[in-house]
Amino acid sequence: MKNSRKNCFKFLPYRWNKPVIVLVVLGFSVLISAWTYYREAIPTGTYQFIYPANFGNRINVPDDNPTTKQGVYLGRMLFYEPRLSANNTISCGNCHQQQFAFTDNRPFSAGADGVETTRNSMSLANLLWARKFFWDGRAASLEEQAAIPLTNPHEMGQSLATSAKKLSTEPQYPPLFKAVYGDDTITGERICKAIAQFERTLISANSRYDQYLRKAYQPTAGELKGMELFNTGPQPEKGIRGANCAHCHGGVKTYLELFHNNGLDSIPKDNGIGALTGLPGDRGRFKVPTLRNIALTAPYMHDGRFKTLDEVLDHYSDHVVQSESLSTVFRGESNEVGGKTLKLSPQEKKEIIAFLNMLTDKDFITNPGFSDPNIRASKK
Structure with missing residues (x-):
């Protein structure tokens, strides 16, 4: 019996032994369990905005980007995703930090290239009711707004096509995009739409x-x-x-x-x-x-x-x-x-x-x- 055990592991390179194999098997089991949990944890269905009646119902949600639970889930992941920047270190969350009501406590934010922006980072609270974005109102929707810092050379500094390509190589993203859009194709437009869905949920109403x-x-x-x-x-x-x-x-x-x-x-x-x-x-x-x-x-x-x-x-x-x-x-x-x-x-x-x-x-x-x-x- 001892010889047969020894022979069973004789073919393994780098002097693998039974404890190592057990650890590898356990590791794969953990990964599979985590992936199964991740897939099961994705919420689905229509997202219900909750806000006081005195805020009014003149909300701004475009017909081609209805807010869903899975869309908000994906948008939140993308909001904090550094791979959307040219140097893989900056996300939307760098300039819009929750502890500062989604600003960054600085006069100007530093972009992926180290160059500062020309205007102060604005709070993202209660944008569900907004129709003009940025200090100069140059964007007419949150979808349009999201694309600008993502591609600005002094902010996140990366084309939407490059961002989509990078996300396509990450195993967690194609299934998420499929859950939101019906197929696993990742595009710049879909990235912006998902981020906009998340940003619409940032409601501040309990001061x-x-x-x-x-x-x-x-x-x-x-x-x-x-x-x-x-x-x-x-x-x-x-x-x-x-x-x-x-x-x-x-x-x-x-x-x-x-x-x-x-x-x-x-x-x-x-x-x-x-x-x-x-x-x-x-x-x-x-x-x-x-x-x-x-x-x-x-x-x-x-x-x-x-x-x-x-x-x-x-x-x-x-x-x-x-x-x-x-x-x-x-x-x-x-x-x-x-x-x-x-x-x-x-x-x-x-x-x-x-x-x-x-x-x-x-x-x-x-x-x-x-x-x-x-x-x-x-x-x-």
Whole structure:
């Protein structure tokens, strides 16, 4: 019996022995089990968006890219997939980090080639309702938006065709694309569609402000005063003080899909949407961003020039720069009769910031369904 065992393993190269073979067999068993679990774990069916009624139903989902559970699953994997970059190290999640409400806490992001972008990374919260994307609104859909950073030479820097080819060599992706699109063909268009599906699910709707609106949170006196100032336009002749914020950030989602020149420069270095329209009145106009999770998304403005909310309030209170393209909402607004600037008091600024902190949604920045699936898998 001992000789027969010895002969059984005699043909194996590199002096393999029984313990090694057992380990190899066990390894293959684990891989097969993991693959079976992976295949079985893919959710399927129509994805149901969950959001408060006061957000409204004017959502933006194109007919040719309905949101499905399997599409969101694939989109989430692709959002965090570094193989979509030229150097295989950068994903969408690098510039849009969940802990910072899907920004990156930097004035400008570094691309695959090490060159910084020219504008600050915007938050991805509540894009389900948006119709214009980027600071200058140059993309009309999330699908179109996704393609731009993927291919920009100073961002992820890789053609969609190359990305599709690279993913085709990874065993996990063809079955996923088949689950979403009916066959396992991987294309740039399908990559963008899946990422867009995931991004539409990034809904932030459980801040203390939301809890207050549904009568589940009682704000402090400072928060209530800040909310009042935020939503009020100044009328000094009537003794009414306000910060006039709601003109641009009105509504429960705290943004209106408008483009404004908010007085950062007399001659803008970056013309914003004016570079696209060529209209003098559009110079220095940029998309109004959401204020949801604003306490987490510093630095602020399209060029990240303000490091803190205090600096932002100081700008709007006392340092709005006059120019021909300055938006009318910033002209002649003051808490003093005949004043040329808003003139908020230090206490009022503090109260407004207290309200802005109410917009932080802890569930949004910790939701495991929005996180990097590779990191979660490595912790198991």
